[in-house]
Amino acid sequence: MRVIVGGVAYPDLCDYSIGLEVQERLSGRDAPANVVVEDLSYNPIAVIQRLDDEPPDDRFGRAVFVSAVKHGDRPAGTVSCFVWDGVLPSDEEVQRAITEAVTGIIRLDNTLVIAKYFRALPDQVVVVEVEPETHEFGAAMSPAVADQVDRICDLVWSFATDDDAVDALPVGSLEVFTAPAFRFG
Amino acid sequence: MCFKNLPVEFDSDGKPFLRNGVGDPYATATATAPEGPRQLTAEKIEDLLKRNGHIKSLDFDPVTRVAGALAFHTVADFENRKVLEARSVATLFRGYEVIMVGRDPRDAIYITSRACGVCGGVHSTCSALAIEMAIGCCPPPMGVLIRNLALALEFLYDHPLHLHLLAGPDYSQVIVEPTNPSLYERAKVTEAHHTEIHGYRTIADLMTDMNPLTGKLYVEALHMTRVAREAYVLICGKYPHPQTIVPGGMSSTINLTVMNEMFVRLSQFFDYSKKLALIWDDITDFFYEANPEYKKVGARRANMIDTGIFDHPDAYDTKYENANVWGNRRWATPGAIVEGKLVTTDLQTINIGLEEFVEHSFYEEWTGDGQQQHFGTDPSGNPLSPYHPWNKVTRPRPQGTNWKEKYTWDTTPRWDRQSMEAGAYARLWNTAVAQKMPESPFLESTGHSLKMRVPAGALPETQLEWHVPDVWNAFERNRGRAYCMAFTTLIAFEQWRAAMELLKDGDSRTSTKFEIPKRGTQQGVGFWGAGRGYLTHHLTLDRGAVANYQIVTPSTWNASPTDRWGQPGPYEEAVLNTPLLEETSDPAKFRGLDVLRAIRSFDPCMPCTTHIQSEVGLITREVNTCACGLDD
Numbered sequence: 001m002r003v004i005v006g007g008v009a010y011p012d013l014c015d016y017s018i019g020l021e022v023q024e025r026l027s028g029r030d031a032p033a034n035v036v037v038e039d040l041s042y043n044p045i046a047v048i049q050r051l052d053d054e055p056p057d058d059r060f061g062r063a064v065f066v067s068a069v070k071h072g073d074r075p076a077g078t079v080s081c082f083v084w085d086g087v088l089p090s091d092e093e094v095q096r097a098i099t100e101a102v103t104g105i106i107r108l109d110n111t112l113v114i115a116k117y118f119r120a121l122p123d124q125v126v127v128v129e130v131e132p133e134t135h136e137f138g139a140a141m142s143p144a145v146a147d148q149v150d151r152i153c154d155l156v157w158s159f160a161t162d163d164d165a166v167d168a169l170p171v172g173s174l175e176v177f178t179a180p181a182f183r184f185g
Numbered sequence: 186m187c188f189k190n191l192p193v194e195f196d197s198d199g200k201p202f203l204r205n206g207v208g209d210p211y212a213t214a215t216a217t218a219p220e221g222p223r224q225l226t227a228e229k230i231e232d233l234l235k236r237n238g239h240i241k242s243l244d245f246d247p248v249t250r251v252a253g254a255l256a257f258h259t260v261a262d263f264e265n266r267k268v269l270e271a272r273s274v275a276t277l278f279r280g281y282e283v284i285m286v287g288r289d290p291r292d293a294i295y296i297t298s299r300a301c302g303v304c305g306g307v308h309s310t311c312s313a314l315a316i317e318m319a320i321g322c323c324p325p326p327m328g329v330l331i332r333n334l335a336l337a338l339e340f341l342y343d344h345p346l347h348l349h350l351l352a353g354p355d356y357s358q359v360i361v362e363p364t365n366p367s368l369y370e371r372a373k374v375t376e377a378h379h380t381e382i383h384g385y386r387t388i389a390d391l392m393t394d395m396n397p398l399t400g401k402l403y404v405e406a407l408h409m410t411r412v413a414r415e416a417y418v419l420i421c422g423k424y425p426h427p428q429t430i431v432p433g434g435m436s437s438t439i440n441l442t443v444m445n446e447m448f449v450r451l452s453q454f455f456d457y458s459k460k461l462a463l464i465w466d467d468i469t470d471f472f473y474e475a476n477p478e479y480k481k482v483g484a485r486r487a488n489m490i491d492t493g494i495f496d497h498p499d500a501y502d503t504k505y506e507n508a509n510v511w512g513n514r515r516w517a518t519p520g521a522i523v524e525g526k527l528v529t530t531d532l533q534t535i536n537i538g539l540e541e542f543v544e545h546s547f548y549e550e551w552t553g554d555g556q557q558q559h560f561g562t563d564p565s566g567n568p569l570s571p572y573h574p575w576n577k578v579t580r581p582r583p584q585g586t587n588w589k590e591k592y593t594w595d596t597t598p599r600w601d602r603q604s605m606e607a608g609a610y611a612r613l614w615n616t617a618v619a620q621k622m623p624e625s626p627f628l629e630s631t632g633h634s635l636k637m638r639v640p641a642g643a644l645p646e647t648q649l650e651w652h653v654p655d656v657w658n659a660f661e662r663n664r665g666r667a668y669c670m671a672f673t674t675l676i677a678f679e680q681w682r683a684a685m686e687l688l689k690d691g692d693s694r695t696s697t698k699f700e701i702p703k704r705g706t707q708q709g710v711g712f713w714g715a716g717r718g719y720l721t722h723h724l725t726l727d728r729g730a731v732a733n734y735q736i737v738t739p740s741t742w743n744a745s746p747t748d749r750w751g752q753p754g755p756y757e758e759a760v761l762n763t764p765l766l767e768e769t770s771d772p773a774k775f776r777g778l779d780v781l782r783a784i785r786s787f788d789p790c791m792p793c794t795t796h797i798q799s800e801v802g803l804i805t806r807e808v809n810t811c812a813c814g815l816d817d
Contacts, residue, residue: 102407
């Protein structure tokens with residue numbers, strides 16, 4: 001099975017760059033022929049188009065995404081890994097994600113939701129979320145996140161190369177941002 | 186005389202000068218208030234809300250299907266179906282102008298690009314133009330042509346995105362059928378006028394394919410953004426933040442292979458642009474015929490401003506003193522339109538008429554208190570206001586929202602103290618009326634329209650003609666933007682053809698060497714355009730570093746708040762004029778569709794970070810890319 005590992009992040013945004021940091025480190029490893037490591041930190045519509053460019057008879061069977069995702073209710077540096085259940089939010093939320101995507105916002109939830117909606121994702125999607133702390137311009141990560149980088153790289157690598165590691169993961173959902181759009185006062 | 190409100194007159198040679206005998210010429214307290222609509226006072230609105238059950242406040246927070254963070258507050262009279270108060274709220278401070286101070290000016294090309302996640306290239310280019318002017322470095326002809334081509338391609342990404350992903354769904358079956366059932370019934374039996382080009386038999390068929398997510402036009406727009414993006418990166422290396430824009434041209438390598446690959450993609454817009462123009466003709470005509478009240482949706486005075494775009498390589502020399510000459514030879518003519526009349530096409534006049542106010546914005550005033558005005562005149566000796574961007578200092582001052590005082594992070598740009606709007610359509614209008622564009626076998630400016638001969642693709646060669654409209658409203662904004670697809674495609678084609686001629690002559694130089702002066706003070710301004718219209722970057726250099734950097738974008742104009750004279754900003758004015766035409770008498774079922782049509786027709790581009798204090802708590806979107814509407 002072909003596997004794509006993708007970092008989704010902004011460069012030089014401290015902890016929020018973790019997806020790129022992991023992707024860059026893993027790109028230096030000797031990957032098996034079936035594993036591709038890429039920076040997927042761009043417009044999710046373009047990510048779909050990139051995935052759709054794969055030959056129809058040899059598309060990726062698994063994607064492993066790594067990104068900083070702020071939950072706020074867990075310590076910085078917490079790493080959570082799960083197989084995404086693929087449940088999509090409402091059509092309105094998909095539209096919201098597309099609006100953000102085409103106007104320049106890069107976020108893991110948008111990438112997953114949009115790619116799933118347009119049937120571009122592999123059947124199996126592994127999500128590796130890292131709880132960030134520092135949200136500023138700069139290259140330095142917070143100690144809590146920096147301490148985890150090697151571990152995160154190894155985890156992601158195992159999900160790319162070891163089916164048993166993926167089988168051991170729980171199935172999880174995305175927390176999709178919802179905004180009020182209209183109200184009477 | 187083109188200024189009605191500023192104390193500036195012109196001598197017999199057309200040289201502007203300050204009117205004699207005026208003690209404090211730019212004083213705002215004593216200045217005559219410009220004519221035009223006014224907001225009701227906050228006290229009056231509060232009184233109406235207290236006394237009338239059918240008057241309610243109606244807030245859109247955030248306004249969805251726009252780029253970035255925009256909230257909108259209205260008070261509406263549901264009995265008389267009209268809006269009584271409209272307040273446009275840019276909800277985020279970005280700080281680019283503050284970030285730039287003290288830096289090497291070349292950084293501006295890369296830093297200000299991040300102001301927008303759609304049109305980073307226009308900010309990079311505008312920076313490069315400002316630097317070119319400040320240091321006197323002119324690109325070679327191929328550099329000018331390729332830069333034009335790159336930015337035209339960026340617009341070919343931008344326009345379909347707005348027409349069919351952001352504004353388009355407001356005219357789709359899933360929106361129209363539940364909000365205006367009788368209108369949709371009429372659409373089912375109304376034949377479309379241009380079936381032979383777009384393929385839709387009825388207006389309802391068209392509306393169905395405008396549905397978000399599933400409609401063919403929605404999906405096609407997503408696909409066409411890829412085509413434009415692919416062509417763009419052939420020149421710029423990367424989208425949305427180009428890597429090849431430099432002062433003095435482009436660092437791209439241009440050869441026959443690149444040009445051929447570009448043409449393969451550009452030519453796909455021949456048919457697509459015909460289709461878009463005629464789809465929006467049919468949609469607009471249908472709504473007007475079904476209910477003429479739709480002509481009032483988003484209506485406002487036709488007050489527009491544009492800096493023009495796409496330089497002619499034989500004319501552009503970077504010099505401010507020659508800006509009127511090279512500006513008037515642009516493919517899209519600069520101009521200021523007041524009450525539907527083109528009053529100037531001169532870039533210097535456009536520039537000296539510009540002022541920025543912060544009466545209702547979260548900034549401190551920078552004039553008064555004995556502070557010295559930095560520049561009394563522009564580099565050509567024309568008078569400058571203390572409120573002009575070259576004299577402005579950005580001083581953010583966060584505070585609570587108060588409709589009587591400050592309520593937005595946007596500033597209030599005014600031209601001749603009038604509320605002007607910016608948009609792709611403004612460049613269409615100026616160019617159509619001015620009759621100054623370069624000769625072209627594909628484009629003709631008639632003085633009242635713009636004729637566009639779009640080459641054959643799968644569809645036959647088609648002549649499109651955009652006419653200066655009798656009314657100015659949401660529908661005409663969308664129609665104008667749709668015609669801008671063909672306009673932009675043909676300009677891109679002209680640049681491509683001219684670049685091929687240069688290649689044939691063996692001239693593939695795209696840039697000129699430059700040095701940043703390490704001594705003295707230099708001024709520059711980039712007059713350019715975004716997909717959404719007007720764009721300026723005003724720059725002051727001091728001993729090689731940025732001493733002041735000021736950006737005015739299309740949405741800075743359009744989203745601006747009510748000014749110190751009570752004159753609403755363009756979104757606000759358009760919403761105040763909008764009738765509420767949804768077929769419901771129950772406010773609880775009301776969706777505010779026509780208000781949203783009015784706002785979205787401007788193609789708002791606000792910062793892509795949403796950071797909103799709403800009634801349900803603090804909502805934060807912690808990513809930053811787009812600040813077309815908010816650059817301070």
